[in-house]
Amino acid sequence: MRVVLERSNLLKSLNHVHRVVERRNTIPILSNVMLATEGSSLELKATDLDLEITEATAAQVEQAGGTTVPAHLLYEIVRKLPDGAEVMLRTDDDGNSMSVVAGRSNFRLQCLPQSDFPQLTAGSFSHFFRMDSAALKRLIDKTQFAISTEETRYYLNGIYLHAVEVDGKLKLRAVATDGHRLARAEMDAPTGTEGMPGIIIPRKTVSELQKLVDTPDVVVTTELSDTKIRFTIGGVVLTSKLIDGTFPDYQRVIPIGNDKRLMIDRESFARAVDRVSTVSSERGRAVKISIADALVTLTVNNPDSGSATEELAADYSADPMEIGFNAKYLLDVAAQLSGENARFMLADAGSPTLIHDTTDDDTLYVLMPMRV
Template sequence: MRILIERSNLLKSLSHVQRVVERRNTIPILSNVLLKTEDGGMRLKATDLDIEITETVPAMSEQPGATTVPAHLLYDIVRKLPDGSEVMLQTDGNGGQMTVTSGRSNFRLQCLPEADFPDITAGTFTHAFKLKTGDLARLIERTQFAISTEETRYYLNGIFFHTLESGGALQLRSVATDGHRLARAETDAPAGSEGMPGIIVPRKAVSEIQKLLGEGAEMVEVELSDSKIRFTIGPVVMTSKLIDGTFPDYQRVIPTGNDKALTLDRQSFAHAVDRVSTISSERGRAVKLAVSASQLVLTVNSPDAGTATEELAVGYDSDELEIGFNAKYLLDITGQLSGESAVFMMADPGSPTLIKDGGDERTLYVLMPMRV
């Protein structure tokens, strides 16, 4: 193969595909990116056997062909070439090496044959729909922080997406939980998503799609089956395996009878939690909330460091209550809220608390208390 391509186009595409390539691989071909000439361009593909990203970029093909070269090495080379330069990619007669030439720079890279490169995209997709990138980004951003990192509970290592009737209309909902906190967000379900299966998109795929959504495209095309999901954003196509497991019945842990409503200023509360938790040990990080009429007192006790307290004016007219939470979890949730105020719906010191966003009625959070 022999192909001429703008450095900026090649770099942008490589930055997308090389992210899924693991730095350490026991299978050599998985360290490589597949380069293949196409009409008016070149297709790049990389995979870790769970996620596959492909992208086609404009290029001048002087001799058709395909090969695979080390993904991170090629990315680093192209990244260090001068802006505005053109890059010539050329394989030798037997395809064992590829020459990368730009100006006076010349590199020879070892190749592996195209035939060895795996393909995970086989199969048919049963559902297809289009979403605004902003809507999908919001569903991910509001819930991603609550994804579990505990590998033994693999079915919690992603975001659960499903559709359901809510308020007389079909909604697309995203949910994540690690057993200590739960995050839920929803948006109007797009045409074509009716009857879609409930799916769990794994953490790495969520992270990659979030990066791609931030690059300015207006719409994202989603195709899915029981085992795979495919996102198409402009020229980039990402296919991922889904987590093969059953997401728990999360509705059962969302409290419905909590009647003690605490309304507070989100930013003031977050800053106060951050300040008092400075004194706590990393292991515990428990902050006690003592609520009485129109007042909240935050307290942290550390056997080694001492005590910290801070008072806040709040809206509250129920019985006095003392309840403890993990400070990091409180900060994670308040960091997701978009409104100026937050509402904590509480029952007692041992029951889960429901947290609502004053600026977004379509999200909610559940947080388990800690003993303090």
């Protein structure tokens, strides 16, 4: 194989694919990126056996062929080459090494054969739909923070994506929860989602997808099979296994009888929570919220370091109450809200609280209280 391409094109593609490669691997070839010529382009592919990413980039192909080389090493080399450089990738006759040549720089990397590189077979896809990258990015951004990192509850380690009928209209809904908080976002369902099964997209796939949909005005094609999902975003194809589990009935934890309404300035509230939580301990980041007529008092007590209180004006006319929340969870939710005010719907100190974005009816957040 002998190809010449722009350093910027190669770096952009490597930046997309090398992130999938785990730093430590018991299978040596999984540390590598596959490089293969395809017509007048170079195809790059990386996998961790659960997730596979492929991207083709324009190249001058002088001799067709393919090989695999260490992904992170190649990325670092290309990243450190000067802007505007032309890069030549050339495999030796024996196929055991590949030269990376740019100007006076010459690197030689050990190769493993392309034929040994694992392929993530996708099978046949039963559902196919398209959506704008901005719409998909919104669904991910609004829910991703609530994904559980607890490996024993593996079915919560991702975003649950499913089609649901709301007031006679079909919606595509994303839900994530870790048992302490829940985030739900939805949009009008694209054509092709009718009858799609509910799927759980793994946390790592969500994280990679979030980076790929940063470019606005790009159409994302989504394909679904029983066990896999494939996203095509421009020249990038991301194929992932789905989490094989049943997502819990999240509707049961969304309260419907919360009648105490608290309206508060979102930014002022977030800053005040951040300030008072400075004295909280790392283990118990509880903030006590005391609500009375038009006034909210935030209190944090830490026996080891001290205490903090702050008062905020608010719109509240129900019975006075006290409730505690994890400060980090409050800040995470506040960061997702886009409206000037946050609307809390409360019941009592021991029941889940609903948080609404006043400018976005398609999102909803639930927070479980803490004892304080």
